[in-house]
Amino acid sequence: MKNITSIEDLRQLARRKVPTAFFDYTEAGSYSEETLRANRSDLNGIKFRQRVLVDVSARNLSTTILGEQVSLPLALGPVAMAGLQHGNGEILACHAAQAVGIPFTMSTLSICSIEDLAQAVERPFWFQLYVMKDRGFVRSLIERAAAAKCGALMLTVDLPVPGQRHCDIKNGLSVPPSLRIKNLINMASKPSWAASIVSSRRWTFGNLDGHVKGMAGLKSLGQWVGSQFDDKLSWKDVEWIKSIWPGKLIIKGILDVEDAKAAAEAGATALIVSNHGGRQLDGAPSSISMLPKVAEAVGSTTEVLFDGGVRSGQDILRALALGAKSCLIGRSYIYGLGAGGESGVLKAIEIMRKELDVSMALTGINRIDEIGTSVLSRERDVG
Ligand SMILES: Cc1cc2nc3c(=O)[nH]c(=O)nc-3n(C[C@H](O)[C@H](O)[C@H](O)COP(=O)(O)O)c2cc1C
16 A cells, blocks of 8 residues: 555455446546536645644644544445455444444445444444335334444435436446346456355345345345435434434435425434535535535534545645534545455555645644634635
8 A cells, every 4th residue: 555645556456356337436527527526626626725824833633523523524334335345444434433433334235234334333333224114114224323322423414216327237337236147257267256245144234134034145135225215204214213213313325405404394413514425316406515514504503514525635724614513425435445455445445645734734723623714725726
């Protein structure tokens, strides 16, 4: 990992090590990927004010997320099937996050189960919930997350129906999965990936396996999931979830001021301004373009978190300047995971930490709570 100096380096390494079908699954956005691209290009368009001769020797990146102390304003977001990017992917990523002192979120659609992850790590992690039509199953998932002492429940609300990613269909990574011969040959050509997957002995949806009657294995559970996303999901369900879940509730997938206000009224501890990394409504605005309005509307009562396109510490600084309390990352740490397992995830976090630290210094900032619009340049990009 010595010559890895950026998230892009991790991405290139992951591209070589992870089978194409799974790498494409990480990379892709829905449909023509307009929103995926907007997430990155709008972040890139935000410029900083370079400040000089400010004493920045007392820099400190630590802050709080949902009242918990963290070493930097960053959390690892939920990513389905992380355990197929690298064997035991969820456990390794959670280890890395906890070693650094930031939260890790387990997806409902993880390869490892809640119980297995709770046993493998030292501290509580967050659990992300997809609400399935089978509300009995949803109730049991919430109860399992509570029994595992998860620190927060993250309710994802931007997926009442799944958006389409063209490459997943072409690669047979649809629901249910039916991988093509060319994909199987490609997998066989990735020996370190194959060894990690074989030795993990986990290759199905850990949170569903054994909990859905008559279903086992990635294919039939995948089919079940595909039929279970609930297009009736509404604010009433949030009330119901709150009546079962006693802890902190994060609502993920807010991109509109009206919805942000409704989330605050529903009693969410925090919300995440997110368009699911450009994987759901194609043509939706970038997350960063919606962040200032949402933060202004509800930031004084509800903690506003941000994700979508964060690939550097500079991007974290941009989001914080525009009103986010902290950021979440998806692809950036998944590249690290594919590139080098736990040490790859650690590398991804370390790269971003250093970039944030240097960018704070060069914008004249010592502490996270000093970051505001004053770090941003009003000059527009020329050329
Ligand atoms: C491969 C992949 C799988 C994802 N799976 C989930 C999931 O299971 N649940 C969820 O709420 N969000 C999921 N997301 C969305 C991420 O949590 C996050 O919103 C998004 O990745 C942020 O954008 P970024 O990848 O540009 O950082 C997934 C994203 C990716 C890239």
